[in-house]
Amino acid sequence: MGTKGNAFLRPAGTIVSAAILIAGLAACAELPRDPEGTTERIRRTHEIVLGDIAGAPPSPHAQRVLDRVAARLGAHVTRVDGHGEDLLNRLEKGKVDLVYGHFAKASPWAGKVHFGGPLGRRRSVGEEEHVPRFAFRNGENGWIALVESEAR
Amino acid sequence: MNRLPEQIRGDFARAKRLEWQTLFWMSTVVAVMFVTMGGSQAMRSALIEDVLSLVPAITFLIAARFEPKDPTRKYPFGFVRVNSLAFLVAAVALTAVGGFLMYESALTLLMAEHPTVAPVEVFGHSVWLGWLMIAALGWSVVVPMILGRIKLPVAERLRDKVLHTDALMQKADWQTGLAGIAGILGIYFGYWWADSAAALFIAFSILRDGLSSMGIAAAELLDGAPRELDSSDIAxxxxxxxxxxxxxxxxxxxxxxxxxxxxxxxxxxxxxxxxxxxxxxxxxxxxxxxxxxxxxxxxxxxxxxxxx
Missing domain, CATH: 3.30.300 (GMP Synthetase; Chain A, domain 3)
Incomplete structure (x- = not known):
C-alpha cells in the first residue's frame, strides 16, 4: 500500500462532503427504489396482486394495511388463492407482489423471500411462532418499506 | 528488566496505549456494525474486516509482553522475534478470510441475489435500515482514520511492522467503510449489484492486506535483509x-x-x-x-x- 502519514488527511474533505450529501439524502429521502420496479408498476397498472394462502385466517389488520397501501398508490387489490409453496414460488419469480399468510420468522423460505413484521398488536413473537405477516420478493426495498410503514 | 533500548521506550509505551485505545474504539465500531448489519453483504464483509482489524492490535499487545523479557535457557536469543511469528499467523488468517469473502461475494453477484434492506422501528418511527447502516459505516470511517493517522509515525519511529501494518489496515478499514456506504446507496437507488460489488471490493482489500503481510513476515523468517516498513525493498x-x-x-x-x-x-x-x-x-x-x-x-x- 505504501502510504505515508499525510495521505490519511487527503480524503477528509471528500468524506465530509459525502457525509453532508448523505445526511441531506436521508433528510429528504423518498423510499428506496425497487430493482425490479414493483412500486412503479403498481402505480402504472393500478393493480396489486396479492397471494392469499388458502386456509390462512383473515386478519382485519392486514386488510386495513392493504386498503391504505392501495389508496396511497391509487390501485386495487387482485387476490390470487393458492397453497403456500406455490404462492411463495410465484412471489420469488415476481408473479405476485406480496403474499399474506401465517409464517414463522425461522421459516425455510426466509432466505428466498422477505417476511415482514408481525401484523397485529403483538410486536414481540418467537422465531418459530406462526403469525400473520406479509411476504415480499427479496430486494424490492421500496415496496417493502411502503407496505411496512403502513403496517406500523 | 526492560531490554528495550532507552531511545524507544517512550514510543513503545505510547504504542501500547494506542493499541488498547484501538481495541476499545474499534469494538464500538464492531458493535454498531453488528446491530445494523441486516441483509447487506457489503456490511457483513465490512464487519468482518473491522473484527479482523483487531488482530494486529492484539498481536502487538501480546508481542509487547514478550519482547522485553530476558532470554531463557530454552530461548537464549530472547523474544524479539515474537511479533514476527504472531504477525505471520495474523497474515495467514487475513489471507484465508479475504479469500473466503471474495468467493462468497463473487457467488452472491453471480447468483444475482437481491439484498433486502427493510425498514425498522426506532423510537416509534419507521426508518429505512439503510440509513442506520450508513451511519454505522460513517462511524467505521471516522475511528480508524484518526487512529491510523496517530499510529503511523509511532510505527515508523519504532520500526514496528505489526504496528505499521495495523495503521495501514486502518486505512483499508475506512476505505472499506466508504465502499460499504457506496453499496448501501446503490441499494437505495435500486442497483441490487452495488452491494455485492462493494463486498467484493472489500474482500479484495482484505486479501491484498493478507498477502502483503505474509510477504513481509516471510522475508524475516528467511533471515532476509532488513526491509522498509511499507514495501519489500531493502531498508x-x-x-x-x-x-x-x-x-x-x-x-x-x-x-x-x-x-x-x-x-x-x-x-x-x-x-x-x-x-x-x-x-x-x-x-x-x-x-x-x-x-x-x-x-x-x-x-x-x-x-x-x-x-x-
Whole structure:
C-alpha cells in the first residue's frame, strides 16, 4: 500500500462532503427504489396482486394495511388463492407482489423471500411462532418499506 | 528488566496505549456494525474486516509482553522475534478470510441475489435500515482514520511492522467503510449489484492486506535483509550500514538480517579487530539502537560452504 502519514488527511474533505450529501439524502429521502420496479408498476397498472394462502385466517389488520397501501398508490387489490409453496414460488419469480399468510420468522423460505413484521398488536413473537405477516420478493426495498410503514 | 533500548521506550509505551485505545474504539465500531448489519453483504464483509482489524492490535499487545523479557535457557536469543511469528499467523488468517469473502461475494453477484434492506422501528418511527447502516459505516470511517493517522509515525519511529501494518489496515478499514456506504446507496437507488460489488471490493482489500503481510513476515523468517516498513525493498538505513561496514572491512563479506525491529550483522572472513568501533558510530545518522549485534566470522571458522 505504501502510504505515508499525510495521505490519511487527503480524503477528509471528500468524506465530509459525502457525509453532508448523505445526511441531506436521508433528510429528504423518498423510499428506496425497487430493482425490479414493483412500486412503479403498481402505480402504472393500478393493480396489486396479492397471494392469499388458502386456509390462512383473515386478519382485519392486514386488510386495513392493504386498503391504505392501495389508496396511497391509487390501485386495487387482485387476490390470487393458492397453497403456500406455490404462492411463495410465484412471489420469488415476481408473479405476485406480496403474499399474506401465517409464517414463522425461522421459516425455510426466509432466505428466498422477505417476511415482514408481525401484523397485529403483538410486536414481540418467537422465531418459530406462526403469525400473520406479509411476504415480499427479496430486494424490492421500496415496496417493502411502503407496505411496512403502513403496517406500523 | 526492560531490554528495550532507552531511545524507544517512550514510543513503545505510547504504542501500547494506542493499541488498547484501538481495541476499545474499534469494538464500538464492531458493535454498531453488528446491530445494523441486516441483509447487506457489503456490511457483513465490512464487519468482518473491522473484527479482523483487531488482530494486529492484539498481536502487538501480546508481542509487547514478550519482547522485553530476558532470554531463557530454552530461548537464549530472547523474544524479539515474537511479533514476527504472531504477525505471520495474523497474515495467514487475513489471507484465508479475504479469500473466503471474495468467493462468497463473487457467488452472491453471480447468483444475482437481491439484498433486502427493510425498514425498522426506532423510537416509534419507521426508518429505512439503510440509513442506520450508513451511519454505522460513517462511524467505521471516522475511528480508524484518526487512529491510523496517530499510529503511523509511532510505527515508523519504532520500526514496528505489526504496528505499521495495523495503521495501514486502518486505512483499508475506512476505505472499506466508504465502499460499504457506496453499496448501501446503490441499494437505495435500486442497483441490487452495488452491494455485492462493494463486498467484493472489500474482500479484495482484505486479501491484498493478507498477502502483503505474509510477504513481509516471510522475508524475516528467511533471515532476509532488513526491509522498509511499507514495501519489500531493502531498508535504506540497512543499505547505508552495509556500505559503511564494507568500507571498514573491504576484505570481508557483510551480511545483515532483521530480527524483530533490530538489525543483526555478520562480517564473514574477517578476524575480530582489536580496536572495535562502537555500535552507535556504525549507524551514522540513523537511529543507533537498531543495530544490536555485529559479529565477526574468521576465515578458518567451521562452516559448510554449500549451505552458507
Amino acid at each position: 535504506a538505513e540497512a543499505q547505508r550500514l552495509q556500505s559503511r561496514l564494507e568500507e571498514l572491512w573491504p576484505q570481508g563479506e557483510v551480511r545483515l538480517r532483521e530480527s524483530g525491529r533490530y538489525i543483526v550483522g555478520t562480517i564473514e572472513g574477517v578476524h575480530s579487530p582489536a580496536d572495535l568501533p562502537k555500535l552507535d558510530e556504525l549507524m551514522g545518522d540513523d537511529p543507533a539502537w537498531r543495530l544490536v549485534r555485529l559479529s565477526f566470522s574468521p576465515p578458518e571458522a567451521l562452516r559448510r560452504e554449500d549451505v552458507g
